Amino acid sequence: MRMLDLILKKRSALELDPGELEFIAAGAAAGGIPDYQLSAWLMAVFFNGLSKRETADFTRAMAMSGKKLDLKSLKGGRVDKHSTGGVGDGVSLALAPVAAAAGVIVPMMSGRGLGHTGGTLDKLEAVKGFKVRLTPAQVYKQLKATGLCMFGQTAELAPSDKKLYALRDASCTVESLPLIVASILSKKYAEDINGLVMDVKYGSGAFLKDFKKSRELAVALIDTAKLLGIRCVAVLTAMEEPLGLAVGNGIEMEQSIRILQGGKGPADFVEILEVLSGWMIYLGSKARTPQEGVEKAKAAIRNGSALEKLRLMVRWQGGDPRVADDPGKFLPRAGMTAEVKASGAGYISKMDARAVGQASVILGAGRARAEDPVDFGAGLTLCKKVGDKVSPGDVIAGLYASDAAKLGVGKKMFASALETGSRPPKKSPLIREIISDQ
Amino acid sequence: MRMLDLILKKRSALELDPGELEFIAAGAAAGGIPDYQLSAWLMAVFFNGLSKRETADFTRAMAMSGKKLDLKSLKGGRVDKHSTGGVGDGVSLALAPVAAAAGVIVPMMSGRGLGHTGGTLDKLEAVKGFKVRLTPAQVYKQLKATGLCMFGQTAELAPSDKKLYALRDASCTVESLPLIVASILSKKYAEDINGLVMDVKYGSGAFLKDFKKSRELAVALIDTAKLLGIRCVAVLTAMEEPLGLAVGNGIEMEQSIRILQGGKGPADFVEILEVLSGWMIYLGSKARTPQEGVEKAKAAIRNGSALEKLRLMVRWQGGDPRVADDPGKFLPRAGMTAEVKASGAGYISKMDARAVGQASVILGAGRARAEDPVDFGAGLTLCKKVGDKVSPGDVIAGLYASDAAKLGVGKKMFASALETGSRPPKKSPLIREIISDQ
Numbered sequence: 001m002r003m004l005d006l007i008l009k010k011r012s013a014l015e016l017d018p019g020e021l022e023f024i025a026a027g028a029a030a031g032g033i034p035d036y037q038l039s040a041w042l043m044a045v046f047f048n049g050l051s052k053r054e055t056a057d058f059t060r061a062m063a064m065s066g067k068k069l070d071l072k073s074l075k076g077g078r079v080d081k082h083s084t085g086g087v088g089d090g091v092s093l094a095l096a097p098v099a100a101a102a103g104v105i106v107p108m109m110s111g112r113g114l115g116h117t118g119g120t121l122d123k124l125e126a127v128k129g130f131k132v133r134l135t136p137a138q139v140y141k142q143l144k145a146t147g148l149c150m151f152g153q154t155a156e157l158a159p160s161d162k163k164l165y166a167l168r169d170a171s172c173t174v175e176s177l178p179l180i181v182a183s184i185l186s187k188k189y190a191e192d193i194n195g196l197v198m199d200v201k202y203g204s205g206a207f208l209k210d211f212k213k214s215r216e217l218a219v220a221l222i223d224t225a226k227l228l229g230i231r232c233v234a235v236l237t238a239m240e241e242p243l244g245l246a247v248g249n250g251i252e253m254e255q256s257i258r259i260l261q262g263g264k265g266p267a268d269f270v271e272i273l274e275v276l277s278g279w280m281i282y283l284g285s286k287a288r289t290p291q292e293g294v295e296k297a298k299a300a301i302r303n304g305s306a307l308e309k310l311r312l313m314v315r316w317q318g319g320d321p322r323v324a325d326d327p328g329k330f331l332p333r334a335g336m337t338a339e340v341k342a343s344g345a346g347y348i349s350k351m352d353a354r355a356v357g358q359a360s361v362i363l364g365a366g367r368a369r370a371e372d373p374v375d376f377g378a379g380l381t382l383c384k385k386v387g388d389k390v391s392p393g394d395v396i397a398g399l400y401a402s403d404a405a406k407l408g409v410g411k412k413m414f415a416s417a418l419e420t421g422s423r424p425p426k427k428s429p430l431i432r433e434i435i436s437d438q
Numbered sequence: 439m440r441m442l443d444l445i446l447k448k449r450s451a452l453e454l455d456p457g458e459l460e461f462i463a464a465g466a467a468a469g470g471i472p473d474y475q476l477s478a479w480l481m482a483v484f485f486n487g488l489s490k491r492e493t494a495d496f497t498r499a500m501a502m503s504g505k506k507l508d509l510k511s512l513k514g515g516r517v518d519k520h521s522t523g524g525v526g527d528g529v530s531l532a533l534a535p536v537a538a539a540a541g542v543i544v545p546m547m548s549g550r551g552l553g554h555t556g557g558t559l560d561k562l563e564a565v566k567g568f569k570v571r572l573t574p575a576q577v578y579k580q581l582k583a584t585g586l587c588m589f590g591q592t593a594e595l596a597p598s599d600k601k602l603y604a605l606r607d608a609s610c611t612v613e614s615l616p617l618i619v620a621s622i623l624s625k626k627y628a629e630d631i632n633g634l635v636m637d638v639k640y641g642s643g644a645f646l647k648d649f650k651k652s653r654e655l656a657v658a659l660i661d662t663a664k665l666l667g668i669r670c671v672a673v674l675t676a677m678e679e680p681l682g683l684a685v686g687n688g689i690e691m692e693q694s695i696r697i698l699q700g701g702k703g704p705a706d707f708v709e710i711l712e713v714l715s716g717w718m719i720y721l722g723s724k725a726r727t728p729q730e731g732v733e734k735a736k737a738a739i740r741n742g743s744a745l746e747k748l749r750l751m752v753r754w755q756g757g758d759p760r761v762a763d764d765p766g767k768f769l770p771r772a773g774m775t776a777e778v779k780a781s782g783a784g785y786i787s788k789m790d791a792r793a794v795g796q797a798s799v800i801l802g803a804g805r806a807r808a809e810d811p812v813d814f815g816a817g818l819t820l821c822k823k824v825g826d827k828v829s830p831g832d833v834i835a836g837l838y839a840s841d842a843a844k845l846g847v848g849k850k851m852f853a854s855a856l857e858t859g860s861r862p863p864k865k866s867p868l869i870r871e872i873i874s875d876q
Contacts, residue, residue, distance in 0.1 A: 004610055011610055034608070036473035036474045039481075040480065040610060043449070171442075172449055
């Protein structure tokens with residue numbers, strides 16, 4: 001087989017067969033195909049697409065380019081969650097323990113923050129000592145013992161995705177629906193899950209701003225997951241303002257722990273947490289309906305079993321389990337603070353998620369480039385959200401940084417995210433649609 | 439400027455400005471842009487094309503990526519010829535001396551054979567000692583002294599073309615009209631010519647089999663040349679059967695020399711030679727019409743001045759000038775011979791140019807890969823052409839090789855090119871159209 005022929009085939013809008021897609025995925029992982037041929041093929045895919053069958057075959061081939069977890073000997077449904085990313089979206093931190101507490105096996109592979117969006121791995125690492133780089137054997141052992149493991153993509157799992165993602169980034173071929181789908185699902189397929197809950201976000205702070213495009217991605221993800229034998233649901237949620245009241249690594253971790261402790265939690269955050277939990281528990285065959293799953297999720301929080309799962313996971317992965325009891329004490333918080341206050345009276349009509357995310361990056365919580373370090377204690381807490389009434393001097397947000405200059409610039413950026421009006425703004429629903437193959 | 443932005447721009451079907459195209463051409467030549475970005479851009483160009491203006495700007499930028507000849511101080515029009523390549527197309531070998539003898543300055547940059555098509559440089563090198571690798575300074579000096587120089591693309595002239603051509607070949611982006619045009623014309627523009635005669639071939643033995651596509655290429659070449667200030671004509675010629683009666687390096691060189699000596703020459707070969715000569719002389723301002731140019735060309739052959747130009751060039755470029763007097767003695771001919779004879783009576787209805795070209799490669803005259811050596815004495819001579827009447831046992835071709843096995847396989851390949859019918863076949867015209875901006 002010659003890569004040149006496969007480029008020609010795709011350039012001519014012909015379908016590649018499974019063996020040809022395996023050749024490409026394996027060649028990308030092993031380095032046998034030169035980058036300039038891979039990028040030419042990726043560009044041809046950008047223009048001519050991949051069929052549903054090709055997308056599924058390529059996803060499987062990417063998963064097969066490395067080691068694959070084998071979790072079939074574990075009892076129970078194996079369900080992961082994926083979010084396309086947003087600002088303040090630390091839902092996974094509470095969701096994974098809740099689903100595990102309800103009896104679902106939860107191998108959750110997460111990523112790091114980049115640009116204005118945060119990443120679950122960074123939030124977990126706010127717990128001192130917490131290890132996210134685990135071998136497949138460690139993941140298996142922990143899942144068998146506890147039913148819950150949250151970890152990062154390793155060099156072993158779907159190595160072709162790592163290679164192709166970097167190349168897409170450098171060759172302007174990121175925005176291809178089938179390639180996005182294959183990248184997301186190859187890692188999930190390598191986890192050997194049989195259920196997947198996806199939070200596909202749209203709006204200012206999301207990867208895809210446009211609802212229609214997000215919906216297309218959701219449908220493509222579901223179509224492909226189905227062909228791969230993974231039961232799947234996609235929840236389309238708004239990301240116009242930050243989710244919840246916390247943005248930043250330690251700050252978001254604390255918010256999630258307080259919810260697991262039985263705290264009230266921000267309404268929007270809890271709404272998504274409950275819906276996603278319900279579906280995870282349903283897809284994991286621990287509830288007969290997603291609605292019943294929601295009830296089981298609430299019970300797992302109420303009876304403390306979800307918090308116990310978190311504590312167990314933290315202990316297994318090298319962190320101090322006391323963080324589950326006293327997050328304020330065992331999570332970092334940057335030493336310099338500032339407040340953003342309302343200048344006039346009215347209703348907050350806009351709090352642009354992307355700008356708030358950029359403010360958190362400036363404060364130190366995120367990274368502009370993949371190799372940048374993050375400040376686990378930096379970020380911001382919100383006292384008001386869109387639709388809230390404010391009077392002059394009301395505190396809208398508290399900012400945290402380790403550096404006065406960062407604090408000043410971050411404050412300006414945060415202020416730029418805000419708009420106030422004289423009347424309550426019309427709010428669109430947080431959850432716009434739920435698409436499922438079930 | 440970032441290459442990533444330029445890929446995005448072309449991917450989005452936007453026009454690149456001259457500075458951006460210069461950035462790409464210069465980056466390709468100097469190695470500043472990684473191959474995987476260049477190939478992704480080339481594939482985006484394959485899909486979204488380049489406008490006329492972009493094609494001209496990119497051609498100029500490619501020429502400017504290296505050294506450029508400066509021939510403006512030479513007296514007279516400076517005219518080159520380009521053929522898209524065929525089988526038996528050694529016309530340049532006679533054409534360049536004829537045009538130079540008529541007073542045109544002829545800097546002729548040629549290529550090597552690849553696949554079933556031969557290359558002028560290989561044919562010239564059949565003359566022992568003949569040097570085609572000349573520096574720009576050597577070319578200038580020889581042109582000033584003699585008005586004629588035939589040489590190969592050097593690392594100095596249009597280096598980005600060399601880089602991009604290799605990358606296109608390896609990334610399946612060869613078949614892009616604006617990239618083909620830019621590749622051809624960048625080298626011509628770097629020669630500092632002000633006139634160009636192009637033989638654009640179509641049919642089995644041509645780069646483009648389809649007449650319509652060849653015509654599109656011809657029009658694109660003329661449009662671009664015009665924007666670059668080069669006067670231009672494209673002659674669209676059939677390449678269904680080999681041109682002339684000789685295929686092979688030394689064999690074709692001998693055919694051309696015998697024509698310059700005043701020999702009759704094959705009718706089709708002479709027809710193209712005369713038409714192209716007429717245009718070269720006209721574009722070089724040595725005739726008031728192309729027709730007058732044809733008369734001057736005939737005179738240059740008749741009075742021996744064209745042969746004298748050839749002799750001079752051979753001497754300047756290190757070969758034995760006696761080849762002009764006795765080509766049979768001073769050109770190699772492979773030692774093993776075979777004849778292909780007619781098996782039945784009738785008319786030759788087909789002699790597939792591509793298959794004949796492949797036969798000549800098998801005999802040793804061509805190369806399958808760019809790094810292969812060629813046998814200057816190998817090839818074939820034709821005694822019959824399409825339309826000729828044959829009786830059983832009539833010799834159709836004589837084959838020459840240095841190896842019995844090659845001779846056997848080459849004979850079979852040649853035989854596969856032939857078809858015979860009971861009636862004279864309908865022959866389409868050799869020159870189908872002449873397109874000029876004049």
